[in-house]
Amino acid sequence: MVKIFTLPNKEEWISYVGNAAEYDFYHTWHYHSLETAGTPVLFIYEQAETYIGFPLLRRKIPVSDYSDLTCVYGFSGPFSNKKFGEIDEVMMENFKTAFNNFLINEKYVSVFVRLHPFYKQQKLLEKFGGIHENGKTVVLDLSVTIDEQRKKYRQSTMDAIKHAWRKGFTIVDETNAAGMKTFVEIYTDNMKRVGATSYYMFNENYFSEILNTSEYEARILTVYYNDVSIASTIVTFTNGIIQAHLVGTRAEYLHHSPTKFLADYITQIGREKGMKYYNLGGGLGFKNDKLFEWKSAFSDLHLDFKTWRYIVNPEVYRKLLQDKGIEENTEVDFFPLYRYA
Template sequence: MSDLKGFNMDIYFREEYAKIYELNGEGKTTIFTWEGELGKVRYIFLKREINLLKEKYYDIITPYGYGGPQFFPKEHKNLRDLIFKFKEHFEDYCSKNRIISEFIRFHPLLKNHSLMEIYMNIINIGDTINLFLSSEDDIMLNMKKSSRYSIRKAVEKGMKVERDNSDKSWNNFIDLYYQTMNRNQAKEYYYFSKTYFGNIRSLLKERAQIFNVVYENKVISSMLVLVGEQFIHSHLLGIASEYRKERFGRFFDYSIALWGLRRGCKHYHLGGGYGGREDSIFKYKKSLAKNGRLSFYVGNKVHNKKVYDELSKIHEKNNPEVTGKNLDYFPLYRR
């Protein structure tokens, strides 16, 4: 793996995390680095081949989750100039490497979208929720009263939350996850394969943790939590069908938050609603952190408009059903 010294290595910026999605067939893990008198830049992404023309072209995207370039100026006053240097060098890199377009899911906690407004088109697509892990009292006080009540009731019922990375626990999590996807009629992409989960486990090791809710001597829910240096992230969740109406969710997240606090982490990022909407999932998460709302941004950039437009036209010709639809999708030739 690359030398990570000097970089903020939240889980999403680690090479082994991107490798999971390379092995999932989503592109080649690529790291662009630049260093000069102003500072240094590191940018990890997936490079995807485009198979619509005889010539080879590519586009790039951050892996599932969050990402973007990391800027480390030698002095804070140099930051803007460093970003301009990145722009100059990376645009040249994209031209030489036949990269047509670029898409970034920015990190809500790091707010790194603000660094890229001089470089690409930035779009706010919704909000996410974060629990600040300052103290046990503050975690509780930041919740709505109904959430605190729900936690007390779960404790009274005898529910427990256990961290368990055994083979049995991972297999049980995967089964519950598939149950949940079936019940929610999820999109095909979210039916991650068992190989995908195996790669998470083998590549991330202790940075991938399984937490279980145990009730009536049975695991009724499991969550895969990703662990960075300062942040922990709720990644994927599975719930047993027969227990989905039990009110244990707030107790589950609260227990994971306490684990993160004791580990020395500063934030537990819960994510947002489905597709960035303020739906029931979002409202549930908000009930856990009244002051934890964060904006989620994405960015897109066309590096070669002529070829981008040509690819989009070919894609429409080959798939007439997409014509005039999802015009805000990026890139258009992958609708």
């Protein structure tokens, strides 16, 4: 049985996600309700006692009768009330048929999804083809003691944390209106300084709404030095996983590396909350860049990050490329290519 839910179906969306064997805050109704990049859609395929859900964002393709599907910012992909390794082949094949029919009937050209590095979603989606290796994400394992964890830090990382201790840095839970203003100021200045695209420039209402839900827990943590806020982050706690969602540091305090002190502290909070992992994420565009090196200085546990890039209608896909004068075999790492530039 196929069911299609949109944002007005709040209770149904929350119920299916909440009963899943594995999910993160990226799958929730609330997080999707904040999206402006497309219209949220939840596809459900249900068979006997098992279901597979797939939250996506519908986007109209300009000057055409077609649409495509993408995902929210972060790691989403399909979920189920069983772990993907426990779903039988017949169920997965039936899901493939049902989902393909949905894509064709609704005139979708392509689907782009960032898969969750902790879940074996590729076991399902590799049946369609289009699984793409994107790089690695750095993870801290909270099942070990804090001392064991710190033994894996590079010396420069541990030195920065000790420096913060000596300087008397403090971390305050500022999940309130005042803390939100502080975070927005630091984060926005940080993004402008590094030349981030408009994709990362969220407004204050977005940040405020991130915190305003019972579907997951999100906190604002701010580092202070001599009563001055010098770095701030929004982190989420869902199903044993901490996600480093957004973070920023004031330029004049970068040399103190306060976010290293902050990351170490967050793992201690995570242990108190019974979390299993703290996902730091990868490099910019999940490349092995300076940001990835910075994160790798905390842990040698690196998980594969994959995307799903599926062309539903190759004929229309090629036509859209031709209309924009784009070569189909270009080396540009972008999908779908007809939306490039």
